[in-house]
Amino acid sequence: MPTAPTSTALAPLGWIEPHAGLLRQPASGQVLYKVMSVENCVRSIEGGYLHFNRVDSYxxxxxxxxxxxxxxxxxxxxxxxxxxxxxxGFSAAHYYDRSRSRTYAFCAALEDTDHVWTYGGGTARGNVGLVFDFDKLRATLNRKLLSGGAALEFNGVRCCQIFDLNYGIVDYVDWASHRANESRLPNPIMYTYLKDRGPFAEERELRISLSALGIGKFVLDDRTEIAFPQHLHLDFDFRAAFADNTIREIIAGPRCDEDFLRTELRRLGADLVPRDPP
Structure with a gap:
């Protein structure tokens, strides 16, 4: 890829919801359904993190x-x-590609549908759904990043908080014909919240995104360039989330190993009993 504009200045620090005005926001009181394998759920609770995927590597x-x-x-x-x-020699197309390679998403559904239960069900212990209170989740994550309590670690070195945190409902469009740059070049975040209507509209997805600037390079003090990993783990206290109803309930999936899940939840101090799906 051609060389992007560079600078020796300090890396820009991330902002909290800088693009809220560009993205569709849910109504107050919205709940989110995060369905995953039982194994991943237990790992997340035990490790105390929310799992973010880099959007170019799903x-x-x-x-x-x-x-x-x-x-x-x-x-x-x-x-x-x-x-x-x-x-x-560095075009807007290069800028968007690089921005994509530095953007991460945590995805959840706005509705409890049969479709969401297709996720994470291919493992030995089945899948499980966490029901989040979006307003409380948003407040918790905003506080976490504002406090400086979350940052990328690279090679054991804790870096400055370089990620913008945004929330938005995904728009599903005709991928082949839709245009976002007819009147002006869009902010890169817009592409994070557009998906092909045909195969993906059933998702009814809300995304929480972490994105770093798509220009220049991020380096450590010793000039080592930071390579953005395929996944990020954002610190999240599940026990506190269970206690204050940020997580309202746990739903056992159709093939969930409920005995295993209940045992692990008790071991991890989760004061919620999984219920069966409707």
């Missing part, structure tokens, strides 16, 4: 979207034609 289920977070095919030519004054 491979956690067979029909994952290989175009997730990608600029629209109808936009690419126009984006490629738009260059930077100080780096004419």
């Amino acid at each position: 491979k956690d289920f067979p029909d994952a979207d290989c175009h997730d977070g990608e600029q629209l095919p109808g936009d690419r030519a126009g984006n490629a034609a738009a260059g930077f004054a100080k780096a004419p």
Whole structure:
């Protein structure tokens, strides 16, 4: 890829909801359904984290979207034609591609449907759903990042908090024909919240995204360049979330090994009893 505009300045610190005005927000009182394998659920609670995938590397289920977070095919030519004054060989298309490779998402459904229970069900112990109070989850994560309590670690070195935190409802469009750059070049975050209507509209997804600037390089004090991993773990206290109803309930999936799940929840101090799906 051509060289992007560079600077020796300190890396820009991440912001909390800087693009809220560009993204569709849920109504107050919205709940989220996060369905995953029982094994991943237990690992997340025990490890105290929310799992974020880099949007250009979704491979956690067979029909994952290989175009997730990608600029629209109808936009690419126009984006490629738009260059930077100080780096004419680095186009807006390069900028969007690099932004995508530095963007992570935690995804949940707005509705409890049969479709959401197709996730995480291919493991030996089945799947489970966590029901989040979105308003409380949002407040918890905003406090976490504002306090400086969350940051990327690279090679054991804790870095500055470089990620913008955003929330939004995904818009499902005709991938082949939709355009986002007809009147102006869009903010890169817009591509994170667009998906192909045909195969993915049933998801009814809300995303929490962490995204770093798509220009320049991020380096440590010793000039080692940071490589953005395929996954990020954001610190999250599940026990506190159970106690204050940020997580309202746990739903056992159709093939869930409920005995195992109940045993593990008791061991981990989760004061919730899983219920069967409706």
